[in-house]
Amino acid sequence: xxxxxxxxxxxxxxxxxxxxxxxxxxxxxxxxxxxxxxxxxxxxxxxxxxxxxxxxxxxxxxxxxxxxxxxxxxxxxxxxxxxxxxxxxxxxxxxxxxxxxxxxxxxxxxxxxxxxxxxxxxxxxxxxxxxxxxxxxxxxxxxxxxxxxxxxxxxxxxxxxxxxxxxxxxxxxxxxxxxxxxxxxxxxxxxxxxxxxxxxxxxxxxxxxxxxxxxxxxxxxxxxxxxxxxxxxxxxxxxxxxxxxxxxxxxxxxxxxxxxxxxxx
Amino acid sequence: xxxxxxxxxxxxxxxxxxxxxxxxxxxxxxxxxxxxxxxxxxxxxxxxxxxxxxxxxxxxxxxxxxxxxxxxxxxxxxxxxxxxxxxxxxxxxxxxxxxxxxxxxxxxxxxxxxxxxxxxxxxxxxxxxxxxxxxxxxxxxxxxxxxxxxxxxxxxxxxxxxxxxxxxxxxxxxxxxxxxxxxxxxxxxxxxxxxxxxxxxxxxxxxxxxxxxxxxxxxxxxxxxxxxxxxxxxxxxxxxxxxxxxxxxxxxxxxxxxxxxxxxxxxxxxxxxxxxxxxxxxxxxxxxxxxxxxxxxxxxxxxxxxxxxxxxxxxxxxxxxxxxxxxxxxxxxxxxxxxxxxxxxxxxxxxxxxxxxxxxxxxxxxxxxxxxxxxxxxxxxxxxxxxxxxxxxxxxxxxxxxxxxxxxxxxxxxxxxxxxxxxxxxxxxxxxxx
Numbered sequence: 001x002x003x004x005x006x007x008x009x010x011x012x013x014x015x016x017x018x019x020x021x022x023x024x025x026x027x028x029x030x031x032x033x034x035x036x037x038x039x040x041x042x043x044x045x046x047x048x049x050x051x052x053x054x055x056x057x058x059x060x061x062x063x064x065x066x067x068x069x070x071x072x073x074x075x076x077x078x079x080x081x082x083x084x085x086x087x088x089x090x091x092x093x094x095x096x097x098x099x100x101x102x103x104x105x106x107x108x109x110x111x112x113x114x115x116x117x118x119x120x121x122x123x124x125x126x127x128x129x130x131x132x133x134x135x136x137x138x139x140x141x142x143x144x145x146x147x148x149x150x151x152x153x154x155x156x157x158x159x160x161x162x163x164x165x166x167x168x169x170x171x172x173x174x175x176x177x178x179x180x181x182x183x184x185x186x187x188x189x190x191x192x193x194x195x196x197x198x199x200x201x202x203x204x205x206x207x208x209x210x211x212x213x214x215x216x217x218x219x220x221x222x223x224x225x226x227x228x229x230x231x232x233x234x235x236x237x238x239x240x241x242x243x244x245x246x247x248x249x250x251x252x253x254x255x256x257x258x259x260x261x262x263x264x265x
Numbered sequence: 266x267x268x269x270x271x272x273x274x275x276x277x278x279x280x281x282x283x284x285x286x287x288x289x290x291x292x293x294x295x296x297x298x299x300x301x302x303x304x305x306x307x308x309x310x311x312x313x314x315x316x317x318x319x320x321x322x323x324x325x326x327x328x329x330x331x332x333x334x335x336x337x338x339x340x341x342x343x344x345x346x347x348x349x350x351x352x353x354x355x356x357x358x359x360x361x362x363x364x365x366x367x368x369x370x371x372x373x374x375x376x377x378x379x380x381x382x383x384x385x386x387x388x389x390x391x392x393x394x395x396x397x398x399x400x401x402x403x404x405x406x407x408x409x410x411x412x413x414x415x416x417x418x419x420x421x422x423x424x425x426x427x428x429x430x431x432x433x434x435x436x437x438x439x440x441x442x443x444x445x446x447x448x449x450x451x452x453x454x455x456x457x458x459x460x461x462x463x464x465x466x467x468x469x470x471x472x473x474x475x476x477x478x479x480x481x482x483x484x485x486x487x488x489x490x491x492x493x494x495x496x497x498x499x500x501x502x503x504x505x506x507x508x509x510x511x512x513x514x515x516x517x518x519x520x521x522x523x524x525x526x527x528x529x530x531x532x533x534x535x536x537x538x539x540x541x542x543x544x545x546x547x548x549x550x551x552x553x554x555x556x557x558x559x560x561x562x563x564x565x566x567x568x569x570x571x572x573x574x575x576x577x578x579x580x581x582x583x584x585x586x587x588x589x590x591x592x593x594x595x596x597x598x599x600x601x602x603x604x605x606x607x608x609x610x611x612x613x614x615x616x617x618x619x620x621x622x623x624x625x626x627x628x629x630x631x632x633x634x635x636x637x638x639x640x641x642x643x644x645x646x647x648x649x650x651x652x653x654x655x656x657x658x659x660x661x662x663x664x665x666x667x668x669x670x671x672x673x674x675x676x677x678x679x680x681x682x683x684x685x686x687x688x689x690x691x692x693x694x695x696x697x698x699x
Contacts, residue, residue, distance in 0.1 A: 066589070095591070101590065104589065120592075171586070175590065
């Protein structure tokens with residue numbers, strides 16, 4: 001690395017929460033993600049867009065090492081969180097996931113009570129020793145996810161009994177209950193109706209105050225509505241990324257142009 | 266004008282004729298008829314089995330008793346009048362029973378005849394009288410009616426399993442004995458009661474004294490060992506293979522081997538037990554401990570396969586959710602996956618245990634086929650198990666054991682139905698949706 005490059009990297013680390021450099025992902029022989037460099041800023045919403053199979057979800061799952069559980073998956077390159085290499089051998093993946101929470105495409109509450117869904121994370125990480133402290137965490141997490149008013153009378157009912165949109169907000173509440181620094185969302189609204197989607201989008205905008213959010217979405221309108229930065233992936237490469245406004249109004253690459261105008265994808 | 270004529274393609278509409286529809290309906294009706302026939306045959310076979318077992322076996326649940334006037338003659342039992350228990354115990358009480366019989370039929374004097382007269386009463390009568398006297402020495406000097414178990418031939422005759430119409434030479438019960446039995450019945454001295462002996466004693470050569478309890482206790486002890494060994498080992502193996510093991514050649518090989526083990530004839534496990542547990546490790550023969558270990562080997566593949574299937578059925582989204590909030594792999598398994606898989610694992614385990622309960626062949630090899638009278642008191646006492654008891658009784662020559670065999674089968678079936686019902690209940694109770 002030249003002195004200039006080192007300096008640049010340093011600046012990137014200082015300015016950004018998550019910095020990815022030359023990230024490659026292989027599923028067995030298949031090269032799923034090629035040489036991705038991407039910076040994710042603090043307290044910003046970064047959306048990852050692109051056609052199906054372009055590697056955006058794969059990249060997202062690299063950020064909290066959820067790819068580790070996939071058989072035959074190999075990641076090279078460097079991803080840092082606050083300047084710390086998350087693929088370093090000395091880093092404990094469980095602690096990483098406590099700092100980088102995740103919300104999945106399909107709402108997946110535990111088949112337990114609403115209360116236990118929220119309390120599970122804090123419990124295993126040793127947050128909230130007493131019952132009253134835990135009650136507080138549950139209430140504040142549900143409130144921040146905008147779900148408290150709807151479920152405060154049914155905390156002991158199973159979380160799987162809620163509606164789809166409520167379940168997804170429950171999953172968001174579950175993720176923020178452990179106070180992560182980054183929240184990853186993998187198409188969180190794809191299984192929801194427009195009203196539930198609007199609620200979640202509103203919520204994402206509020207959560208930005210306290211969390212760094214990375215969201216994968218298929219809806220360009222959604223990316224435009226909720227995110228400050230947008231990255232466009234195509235066939236495993238990061239085509240371009242930048243300010244959402246800029247990318248949608250004035251794309252530099254013609255593939256981006258083609259995608260956002262609906263010519264392919 | 267060189268217009269290229271487009272090839273005229275005929276538009277093909279679906280054939281909606283009534284004939285096709287009728288054929289489709291007919292095929293459906295035929296298929297249903299086949300299904301119903303199959304179910305009917307299965308139910309009929311089951312019904313036939315149950316009817317044959319119950320009709321043969323129900324009479325073993327009752328026992329014929331003969332009431333006799335017993336004179337507890339003080340001069341005979343305790344001539345010294347000391348009431349010394351040792352002396353009281355030493356007296357031949359069978360003599361009192363014989364005296365009562367002779368008194369009942371005074372015209373029987375010939376030795377051969379007297380012997381067959383004595384044969385009407387089961388030979389446990391003397392022991393019963395002794396126990397009565399030892400429990401209450403005040404009986405000495407009194408006369409009272411005591412009910413004795415009849416001999417098995419008498420019992421079988423009263424229950425109608427021996428026909429009067431047969432030629433005397435073909436009958437176990439001779440004409441003279443029938444005359445005595447008729448006389449006793451006419452006097453109201455013959456009584457058919459519930460057979461508690463059958464449920465409280467161990468095996469015996471005398472059918473009227475043989476019971477199922479020894480085998481039931483043996484089965485219980487054996488299955489306890491089986492469960493204690495196979496459940497934890499099976500579940501741990503399944504969890505490791507399903508949740509932790511890398512997918513490579515070695516684990517594939519292990520998986521194939523487990524599946525093959527499930528199909529190995531059970532007697533092979535018995536031979537293994539004989540070679541390893543008895544001959545090499547020198548463990549006791551006929552013991553529930555060894556039987557349980559052999560059956561555990563046999564049950565393990567069943568439990569592992571069932572447990573793996575149950576673990577596989579837990580949706581991956583639950584694992585992702587747990588990992589996503591920062592649970593370790595072990596926490597993910599113990600907090601979420603295993604509890605969700607538990608109903609399936611338990612169902613598999615109970616089915617495996619039910620299979621083990623009905624297993625005979627491997628136990629024959631390790632000596633659990635022995636004739637054992639005592640109720641086993643521990644895991645290393647000689648014991649037998651219910652299916653082996655059935656096998657032994659089915660082999661016994663006395664006519665009364667036919668009913669006992671069927672009765673024992675009923676007891677075994679009751680246990681099996683109970684265990685399967687528990688499996689169904691567990692599944693219903695803990696089934697969760699996600």
